[in-house]
Amino acid sequence: MDTATLTTPLTISVIAMSVIFVVLIILIYTIKLMVHLAPYEEPPTPTGTRTNPTAAPVVGSQASPEIVTAITAALGTHLGKSPGELQVTQINPGQ
Amino acid sequence: MELSFGNALAKILGTTGFTGLTSGHGVMLVVSCILLYLAIGKKFEPLLLLPIGFGCLLANLPFSMMASTNEGGLLYFFYQGVKYEVLPPLIFLGVGALTDFGPLLANPKTLALGAAAQIGVYTTLIGAVFLGFDLKEASAIGIIGGADGPTSIFIASKLAPHLLAPIAVAAYSYMSLVPLIQPPIMRWLTTPEERKIKMEQLKPISQTVKILFPIVATIVCCLMLPGVTPLLGMLMLGNLFRESGVTARLHETSETHLINIVTILLALAVGSSMTADSFLRLETLKIIILGLIAFAMATAGGVIFGKIMCKVSGGKINPLIGSAGVSAVPMAARVSQKVGSDEDPSNFLLMHAMGPNVAGVIGSAVAAGIFISLFGDVSGASPHAQSAFEAVAHIVSLP
Numbered sequence: 001m002d003t004a005t006l007t008t009p010l011t012i013s014v015i016a017m018s019v020i021f022v023v024l025i026i027l028i029y030t031i032k033l034m035v036h037l038a039p040y041e042e043p044p045t046p047t048g049t050r051t052n053p054t055a056a057p058v059v060g061s062q063a064s065p066e067i068v069t070a071i072t073a074a075l076g077t078h079l080g081k082s083p084g085e086l087q088v089t090q091i092n093p094g095q
Numbered sequence: 096m097e098l099s100f101g102n103a104l105a106k107i108l109g110t111t112g113f114t115g116l117t118s119g120h121g122v123m124l125v126v127s128c129i130l131l132y133l134a135i136g137k138k139f140e141p142l143l144l145l146p147i148g149f150g151c152l153l154a155n156l157p158f159s160m161m162a163s164t165n166e167g168g169l170l171y172f173f174y175q176g177v178k179y180e181v182l183p184p185l186i187f188l189g190v191g192a193l194t195d196f197g198p199l200l201a202n203p204k205t206l207a208l209g210a211a212a213q214i215g216v217y218t219t220l221i222g223a224v225f226l227g228f229d230l231k232e233a234s235a236i237g238i239i240g241g242a243d244g245p246t247s248i249f250i251a252s253k254l255a256p257h258l259l260a261p262i263a264v265a266a267y268s269y270m271s272l273v274p275l276i277q278p279p280i281m282r283w284l285t286t287p288e289e290r291k292i293k294m295e296q297l298k299p300i301s302q303t304v305k306i307l308f309p310i311v312a313t314i315v316c317c318l319m320l321p322g323v324t325p326l327l328g329m330l331m332l333g334n335l336f337r338e339s340g341v342t343a344r345l346h347e348t349s350e351t352h353l354i355n356i357v358t359i360l361l362a363l364a365v366g367s368s369m370t371a372d373s374f375l376r377l378e379t380l381k382i383i384i385l386g387l388i389a390f391a392m393a394t395a396g397g398v399i400f401g402k403i404m405c406k407v408s409g410g411k412i413n414p415l416i417g418s419a420g421v422s423a424v425p426m427a428a429r430v431s432q433k434v435g436s437d438e439d440p441s442n443f444l445l446m447h448a449m450g451p452n453v454a455g456v457i458g459s460a461v462a463a464g465i466f467i468s469l470f471g472d473v474s475g476a477s478p479h480a481q482s483a484f485e486a487v488a489h490i491v492s493l494p
Contacts (some may be wrong), residue, residue: 009233011223016465020213023319024206024454025459030311031203031304038303038312069415069432073446078196082296 001013104184115157119371126374127151127366130264139271143244143362147264150366163367164184170367173360175254177259177368182361183245185327189354190245190456191309191333192346194424198449200304201297204404205447207415209454211400212420213462214394215240219385226381231255236382239266240389241459242273242421246397248365249326250463253471260369261379265386270423276387276431277394281418284398292413294447305338316461322471323464330456393421397451419448422455 010059063071076083098106129149134141150170153161160168176182199205216237223233235255238247239262247266248425251259269276282290309331319323336346392398401417415435421429431448 006224008228009217009221012230013220014468016462016469017210017214017217018358019320019465020210020458020461021207023316024210024458026319027312027457028203028206030315031200031206031308032305034307034311035200035203037298038301038307040299040301042119064430065436066432069436069443072431073443076296076443077299077446082130082293 065074102184109167110158112157112159115444117157117371119159119375122368122375123151123155123371126369127155130366132167133268133271140267143267144271146359146362147267147366147369150363151369152366153363154370155351161335161367163364163368164370167366170363173364174367174384175250175341176255176360177364180249180252180325181362182357184325185357186245186361187326187460188329189349189357190331190332190424191335192337192349193354194330194334194453194456195449196302196308196334198297198303198446199451200308201408202447202450204412205450205458206454206457207362207404208397208400208417208420208442208451209456209458210420211417212393212397212451212455213241213458214396215389215391216459216462218392219389222388223381226385228378231470232258235262236385237389238459238463239269239382239386240421241400241455241462242266242270242390242393242423242427242460243405243456244270245361246326246422246459246463248361250466253315254466256427257373258378258382260365260374261382262386263365264369265383269386270426272424273390273426274430274433275287276390277418277421277427278392278434280391281398281415281430281434283404284395285414287438288366289414290435292410293442294403294413294444295411295440297446302338302340302363306335309338311336312457316457316464320461320464320468322467323460326460326463327457330460339359345391366387382469391423394418397421397455413442413444413447416444416448417452417453419450420455420458422452424452424456425449427455428452 068091071091072083072086072088075081075086075088079086127148130144133139134144134148139433150161153159154163154170161170162168163170163174165171219240220233221235223236224230228236231254235247235253235258241247244263248259248263251262255262280384302358313328313331315325316327319424333349336342336349397417397420398414399417400411400420401414404412404417405414413435415431416428418434419431421427428445428451429449430444432443432445435442435444
């Protein structure tokens with residue numbers, strides 16, 4: 001196989017990777033601009049409800065660690081807290 | 096016309112499939128049974144490998160007229176959806192409706208990880224040329240590294256339709272093997288300290304941004320790479336159905352019934368293209384090997400770029416999320432979570448890994464758009480568009 005045959009795909013690869021990075025970097029800055037122009041606003045907090053973030057960990061549940069991880073991550077996003085600060089105490093699929 | 100008992104029996108026996116059975120058919124029937132076993136017994140991408148395997152089985156029953164090349168047969172018409180690039184974009188519509196871009200919007204830097212993982216596409220392109228494939232074929236094989244089945248089928252049907260069957264099978268088989276392929280590479284390229292890095296909580300994103308993103312991303316990407324429009328446009332339309340809040344019925348249909356129906360048509364069509372003369376070739380073996388290299392290199396590229404971002408950010412980014420830059424959603428993100436929690440059970444990487452994971456979908460679509468820009472026809476009077484009209488005219492004119 002001659003050098004020219006291998007040079008072409010190498011050139012294509014370098015150019016294509018550069019284009020991918022350029023397109024996605026443009027998207028990064030577009031997203032940053034959108035987030036800056038339309039920032040997240042905290043929804044009004046409903047009164048009279050409380051959560052108990054420091055109860056015991058899940059006991060006797062059939063939930064797999066992956067499900068507990070997913071629920072913890074989703075709760076963290078929803079509550080605006082790090083998943084490490086939360087502890088899922090009980091999962092009741094019946095409710 | 097009168098038939099004696101003997102003549103009738105001889106005629107019926109002469110028309111059974113047994114008389115047309117060749118060794119090629121036999122081997123392909125075994126291949127189809129292996130695919131069905133992997134789908135049912137091992138649960139490897141069963142939603143796709145099962146109909147692909149059954150399509151392969153149907154296509155290799157002699158005189159059944161079920162191969163994609165049997166004009167007038169049932170699967171011939173299903174295959175037109177692949178040939179004229181209709182079905183993969185419809186799958187992307189469903190994927191868009193299923194995808195939450197929130198983690199990506201909350202941490203847009205992770206888009207760079209989705210770009211870095213595309214290195215697998217291009218190292219495989221070079222490897223494919225080295226093994227004797229021409230540039231169009233090598234591009235179609237390389238896109239396996241994007242770990243995106245519909246994109247692989249889309250590009251293969253456009254640039255190398257004769258390689259569609261092995262490329263689709265390799266892409267979906269390796270996607271199902273992501274939990275086996277990625278972890279050793281991730282552990283090999285990272286230190287225990289890096290795997291323990293805990294990332295900051297993602298910031299919440301306003302609904303306005305979530306609605307604007309699919310519109311703006313479509314304009315930006317499709318203006319730069321028009322060839323990507325069928326895939327990215329449908330992906331973003333599906334996501335707009337999801338986020339707009341005014342098209343609940345379209346959203347629900349896209350993420351459930353539509354994607355399921357199209358998956359059946361697409362997978363059966365791909366299976367129907369797996370005939371002995373198109374599949375039992377040395378090229379298939381080369382594609383299987385190149386596909387594995389593509390996945391490994393994509394994973395390595397994402398992790399290495401993750402390490403660079405870790406250094407640059409002062410240790411705020413866990414390099415493990417880089418491997419999720421291959422698009423296999425959400426399996427690759429779950430692998431990042433699994434490898435991270437193996438090192439530290441209190442480390443939650445799942446939501447952080449979803450950013451590069453959905454960035455990988457966009458990245459592989461962009462990579463596909465570049466191949467189309469280089470080797471496809473994206474002019475206004477595209478012969479593909481004309482042939483699509485011709486195909487529809489041909490189908491509706493049938494008796």
